[in-house]
Amino acid sequence: MLVVTFDPEQFNFITTGEQSYFLLRLPDGSLVLYNDCCDHRGGPLHLGHWDDVRNCLVCPWHATKYSEKVLRTHATPLIERSNHVTVVLDTPPSTQVRLVKKTILAQPNS
Amino acid sequence: MNDSDQSSFTVAAPDETAALSGTINQPFALMALPGKLWQPDEMKRLIDLYASRPIFDDSPEWLIRDNPYRRPIDRQSIQQFDFSKALNKSASLGASALAAHRMLLNIYETDLIFLPDKNFESKRDDFSSYYSNDNKLLGELIRPTLEAHVFDFLNDEIDVTGKWSLEALRSYLQALVTKHEQSELEMCSVILASPDPQRACRALMVQLACDFLTEASASTRNILGKYGEIQSQFFKIVIDDYGYGVHPAKHSTLYENTLATCGLIAEAHAYWKFYLTSSLALSNYYHYVSRDHSKYFKAIGAIAVAESMFSHTCRKISQMMRTVFGKSVDTYYFDEHFHIDAHHGRMAFEHVVAPAIARHGDKVIPDIVRGMEELQVLTSLADEDFIAQIAFGDAAGELKSAAQRIHAQILEGELQPTATTHLETRDQSLVTRVSDQDQLYAVETGTLDLVLGPDQTARLGRGEVMIVRRQRLYGTSVVSEESCYRVYDLGDYRSC
Numbered sequence: 001m002l003v004v005t006f007d008p009e010q011f012n013f014i015t016t017g018e019q020s021y022f023l024l025r026l027p028d029g030s031l032v033l034y035n036d037c038c039d040h041r042g043g044p045l046h047l048g049h050w051d052d053v054r055n056c057l058v059c060p061w062h063a064t065k066y067s068e069k070v071l072r073t074h075a076t077p078l079i080e081r082s083n084h085v086t087v088v089l090d091t092p093p094s095t096q097v098r099l100v101k102k103t104i105l106a107q108p109n110s
Numbered sequence: 111m112n113d114s115d116q117s118s119f120t121v122a123a124p125d126e127t128a129a130l131s132g133t134i135n136q137p138f139a140l141m142a143l144p145g146k147l148w149q150p151d152e153m154k155r156l157i158d159l160y161a162s163r164p165i166f167d168d169s170p171e172w173l174i175r176d177n178p179y180r181r182p183i184d185r186q187s188i189q190q191f192d193f194s195k196a197l198n199k200s201a202s203l204g205a206s207a208l209a210a211h212r213m214l215l216n217i218y219e220t221d222l223i224f225l226p227d228k229n230f231e232s233k234r235d236d237f238s239s240y241y242s243n244d245n246k247l248l249g250e251l252i253r254p255t256l257e258a259h260v261f262d263f264l265n266d267e268i269d270v271t272g273k274w275s276l277e278a279l280r281s282y283l284q285a286l287v288t289k290h291e292q293s294e295l296e297m298c299s300v301i302l303a304s305p306d307p308q309r310a311c312r313a314l315m316v317q318l319a320c321d322f323l324t325e326a327s328a329s330t331r332n333i334l335g336k337y338g339e340i341q342s343q344f345f346k347i348v349i350d351d352y353g354y355g356v357h358p359a360k361h362s363t364l365y366e367n368t369l370a371t372c373g374l375i376a377e378a379h380a381y382w383k384f385y386l387t388s389s390l391a392l393s394n395y396y397h398y399v400s401r402d403h404s405k406y407f408k409a410i411g412a413i414a415v416a417e418s419m420f421s422h423t424c425r426k427i428s429q430m431m432r433t434v435f436g437k438s439v440d441t442y443y444f445d446e447h448f449h450i451d452a453h454h455g456r457m458a459f460e461h462v463v464a465p466a467i468a469r470h471g472d473k474v475i476p477d478i479v480r481g482m483e484e485l486q487v488l489t490s491l492a493d494e495d496f497i498a499q500i501a502f503g504d505a506a507g508e509l510k511s512a513a514q515r516i517h518a519q520i521l522e523g524e525l526q527p528t529a530t531t532h533l534e535t536r537d538q539s540l541v542t543r544v545s546d547q548d549q550l551y552a553v554e555t556g557t558l559d560l561v562l563g564p565d566q567t568a569r570l571g572r573g574e575v576m577i578v579r580r581q582r583l584y585g586t587s588v589v590s591e592e593s594c595y596r597v598y599d600l601g602d603y604r605s606c
Contacts, residue, residue: 001281002281003281003285029269030269031269032272033271033272072271073273075271075273076272076273077271077278078270079483080268080269081483082267086285088274088279093281
């Protein structure tokens, strides 16, 4: 597994090989790192939107919904401390990592 | 019980203090939360009652010789603090934190046995008072409030999310250890760069004595009860620390030898007044997670990360000590840990943490991670606190120069900080404290020592001034028959 530490103010999107992940700050303030690929047809979840009424993330392609509970329980292992986060990615340690800053449309209150 | 129910209660009073009595008027649900059992003003009264116990009185000497029950907590300052609110991280080394941690260590350590080396009969009253039901009961009543005051900030500081697995946890710990082993220990570099490396090194040994002279005592709380194979594996780590019953091999004995060869006293808490807030916090944290067994998984996380990282720390400290003191210093305590903690790290993870996850499920992992992270936050704070304290002592000359400039501005009326005047005599009790802002000491009559450490003072004669930095531990001692001095609150002196 690959352990990566970074500043979440500086980066919010990670690419390792063919996998991509994005950071999402949930309404209760906790931060999750989620696989960007929708389970349904692979839509880019970070380009979805947050449904305030149903409290869920909605995929931009076919409106597949991800409840807060699902996001929390299926997210990548993450530790947030002070001004950095550490994530543990299920990928070999030698995998190249690319960290970027993107607009996360799915962010609640974005 | 409903809201209108009232129950009388009487709290067992300290031996020499009047009984405290009152009424509880709380819904039953609140009574399940110890910290909410009393309103803040009632809790303040209990804390003051605890602080007023004679064994915690201020004393006329800086070092407490061969009396492990005398643990001054500066009652006078305690009366000013509001312990009902949780501190944030930046205040966690402040004045109320120091007071709370002193009380907490006193409370936790009533579960441990301390006996003086000599003259037990002359200390029997203190022994009886420290272990009395009065002391223990009062301590238990105030403990949750004090714990929340100094440790709740960790909840805000750390968040653990996602779906954790044993492999993810193993990778995370391995990454931590690898990073740590590639690092230089900043505190060692600071000691070596100090104008007086021996004094700086002794200062480190004093801080470590807070925990090392009772090494693994807090962890022994985790080996009682009945919880299967893991319990026996945990026991193996603890009995290593206890030298398998061979006293010369007990780790605390090894540390006594180290202290002796550094010219320091090896009695438990002889340097009580010189423990930094963060050193007390680290010792207390192990008790905090090991005494409340609902924090068991945090405890094994903290112990696994400590055992895994301590090996490298010890190697670096041992090297530093030999550089500072030469061959005469006994570094065996650190050399032994360099060796054995390589095993203990593996044992704690593979034989305690991993089987606990296998048996109790992945949902215990976030607590384990939280324990690992919380210990690292406190360890980082301890490093920063120690380094700042050494820098404070080393900068006494600069702090006198800066104080002269600022004092001149005050005398000219350009600055008008809040000030208090003190008139003290030579026989005043000696207390150490920290301030929550920079302060300027100006001696008007007599001679005053600012005590910066067990073997470091800055003497101020009439007309002399010095700044004491925020959150730096210090004491005052009147050297002349009496001294009058003023203390100005500066905020941050660099902005004056």
